[in-house]
Amino acid sequence: MQNQRHAPDYVLLLATIALLAIGLIMVYSASEAWASYRFDDSFFFAKRQLFFASIGVVAMLFIMNVDYWTWRTWAKLLLIICFILLIIVLIPGVGLVRGGARSWLGVGAFSIQPSEFMKMAMIAFLAKYLSENQKKIVSFKKGLVPSLSLVMLAFGMIMLQPDLGTGAVMVGTCVAMIFVAGAKISHFIGLAMIGLVGFVGLIASAPYRIKRITSFLDPWSDPLGSGFQIIQSLYAIGPGGLMGMGLGESRQKYFYLPEPQTDFIFAILAEELGFIGGLFVIFLFGILLWRGIKIALGAPDLFGSFLSVGIIGMIAIQVMINIGVVTGLMPVTGITLPFLSYGGSSLTLMLVAIGVLLNISRHARM
Secondary structure, three states: OOOOOOOOOHHHHHHHHHHHHHHHHHHHHHHHHHHHHHHOOOOHHHHHHHHHHHHHHHHHHHHOOOOOOHHHHHHHHHHHHHHHHHHHOOOOOOOEEEOOEEEEEEEOOEEEOHHHHHHHHHHHHHHHHHHHOHHHHHOHHHHHHHHHHHHHHHHHHHHOOOOHHHHHHHHHHHHHHHHHOOOOHHHHHHHHHHHHHHHHHHHHOOHHHHHHHHHHHOHHHOOOOOOHHHHHHHHHHHHHOOOOOOOOOOOOOOOOOOOOOOOOHHHHHHHHHHHHHHHHHHHHHHHHHHHHHHHHHHOOOHHHHHHHHHHHHHHHHHHHHHHHHHOOOOOOOOOOOOOOOOOHHHHHHHHHHHHHHHHHHHHOOO
């Protein structure tokens, strides 16, 4: 379309593959005890993660060769489909309930989480909207309100499940995109005040969220209840020291830290591989952020730039929240660590997103 394609960003690709490989190893290491106890198969979670990783890598390599402006053509339809799925998942008897949230569609372990795919659909649609209406974004009424209204509608539907973590990542990503597009800071300050009131209301409406806040401030006030996860996470990170206890040598994965292969996998990684291992993973995420920013700056059109910002923003926000929760810097919320945590929908989505970013890099001036 705009210019001739060239080789994709191999630095971005290699960093992604490295994170994926570390994730597969850590999913097995973190889950072997739980998998043996619950399913009599220490490879139960690892095999499923490998299955979805294989699907995701194939999808990434395929999408890497599909010109990214195809997403602009199908953005509206994809968004409509995701809204329909968010409605379907709320139907009792249809949506699967796990951990108190009705967020999945499917059968047993092979299911999808529509809210995860809504993140990518919203990024694509918002990139299309912003690229076509950038001059309007400085207007509160004509630019900011229409774009944020759609985002908040999706957020509201996700909260009906409820899934505050996924909703927060989506809203944070979209706000970053709108800010980069040129929205006025003064408008954001006003909306931030309203959003803060609404956020407090969401917390106050659910007792378990209030407990998460109080346990964040003082986890030892309820060490066997709301503070249990963060305390056990810190018990994992602390003994890891500089070099770690050794791969497979975690103690906390033996039924101390619930579901260690999902949201708290970074704690097991830090316990087994130490500060050096944790720092290396953060370094790899830093490479993703660096390459994503370069791709956004070098994209041949506004749609490509905004799409790149959305993808790298989604990954960065999710990483910051997950590691913040695991290290006790943020209240506990259900957010996976991209490419590392167990979860088919999240892993597939992230690899698809990287595929889109790699295609943009094939057209970008790097």
